[in-house]
Amino acid sequence: MEVNLRHLRAFLSVAQTGSITRAADLCHISQPAVTQAIAKLETEAGQPLFTRTPQGLFATEAGQVLHHRTARAMTPLDTHLHEIAPRLVLTATRAQLQALIAAAEVQNFSLAARRLGIAQPTVHRAITQLEREAGRALFQRSPLGIAPTRAASALARVARLAFVELDQARAELGDLLGREVGQVVLGAMPLSRSYILPQALASFRATRPSLTVKVLEGSYDELLAGLRRGEIDILTGALRDPAPIGDVVQERLFDDTLVLLAGKGHPLAGRPLPPLASLLEWPWLVTREGTPTRTLFDRYFKSSGLTPPQGVIETGSVILMREMVQDNRHLACMSYVQAQSEVATGLVEVLAHDFGSTRRAIGLTMRADWQPTPAQAKMLSCLRSIGGRI
CATH class of the missing domain: 3.40.190.10 (Periplasmic binding protein-like II)
Structure with a gap:
């Protein structure tokens, strides 16, 4: 969801306390500011997030969906922000974090600006503001470009996954309204492209005819990196023994020779x-x-x-x-x-x-802590069904 991070924190406090007043105290903002934050989020969601009663505010089904996804996004993000500098929890904006992500990945302000579709000085200013609030450099500058510090790299990865989680919230809220929102992104190695995916996609299309599905091709290392960054939902193809890294899980579908x-x-x-x-x-x-x-x-x-x-x-x-x-x-x-x-x-x-x-194992690779949306879960079901027939 393209929303203000402060609004999401206010929403979490209201969901936790059931009270605008107590949420305002926890977030150190005014009650009208909390009310306005909830109203904007409900407009974005296209449906009520709370039921208002004399006893307090209670999350609707949509509110529960957003609360679950937002907590998964904001808890690790705020933890990493606090570790760099407590003040960043209050001051870091979505735009600044998006600039950080792009700069950390391409290690060049001009290329980061091009990726985001904004001016280079805007990216430079966003990073400078983050560093000023953090009280330390987040990038090492050199004539060859910029290199993120270890803390900046970790924050960029967590922030990217947080934004993916919020995109999943948007997809799930759309599902509640009967709308096809979001997309499913598959990383496909050669074997899966020639046999598994065509049948799985045909099966998926029978129930989700209008949802966008992206199939990305590339080397295993490239696809694995995209999976870990949250750019890919499911990686299909030959499994590695042992698993390549601890933050992904592998699921065997069948054996191939x-x-x-x-x-x-x-x-x-x-x-x-x-x-x-x-x-x-x-x-x-x-x-x-x-x-x-x-x-x-x-x-x-x-x-x-x-x-x-x-x-x-x-x-x-x-x-x-x-x-x-x-x-x-x-x-x-x-x-x-x-x-x-x-x-x-x-x-x-x-x-x-x-x-x-x-003989070798063929199957699925996913992020260890990934929780699929209904559409992503349907795609998983289709892949498992086709794999089970081989």
Whole structure:
């Protein structure tokens, strides 16, 4: 929700005390200011947040939704602000924190301004005001740019997640009114893009026909970083063992294996697979180093006392692999689930199923403390349902 942080703190105090008077005392502002804050929030929500009675104010269903999300957003945010300087809890604004987030991520005032769509002096002024109230520098300046201090980096991450939580509040309030508000953002690794997601999205669309869904592609490291920043809701694809970091959780949907692929008419097609050493003579396509597929591929050769194929073409593209093996020279190693469509249509031939006994877990990665909105929960249900059928 694009609302004043002070208004949210006033709302939390009213929800806690059931009284405008006591909320005003707790927030150190006037009663009319608290009343005005609640009125603005109700206008933004499009529905009453409190029921007014002689005994006090009681949160409506919408008020309970907003209270839950706001508490999740503001508690860690205010804790981090207080650790830097107690005064920041009272003075830091949403605009200042958005400037801090952008500057911390791109480490340049001009690029931060471009990202936010505002003038560079505005970003510089917002950061300067935060630093003045904090009584210390939040960025280290150099001719190469700016680098956030450890405290600034931590505050930027918590603030970003707080704003994500408030966006989720807006989506849930819209749900109460029967409106499609917000969006679902999926991070998709190659396997999920070719098989799981198309079916899950079709199922989701049947019940949520007008909600925006974004599917972001990229390397695992890029998608994981986006997930942790709150830019991505759910990451789909091969799981890591162990989990990459403690603030995410992984959920296994099914196990996949690797297959050895060739084009129709390849000299090895229709014959028993030759000794592994002889496969080193062929040019290969396989995913880049660091991916689960590549790790298992290399491990298979090494476990047989062989050096993995050299001079490989590194790609995660099913289309490129499919086209390259048509020359009847190249071999490709990839996920069986990912290759199913090409195999079913006869575009490629499987020389070996479960190549090298390379079973691995496929599933979902999410933030450990994430609480999905109804729309996000529906998407989770669709992904789980499709994964359970494989």
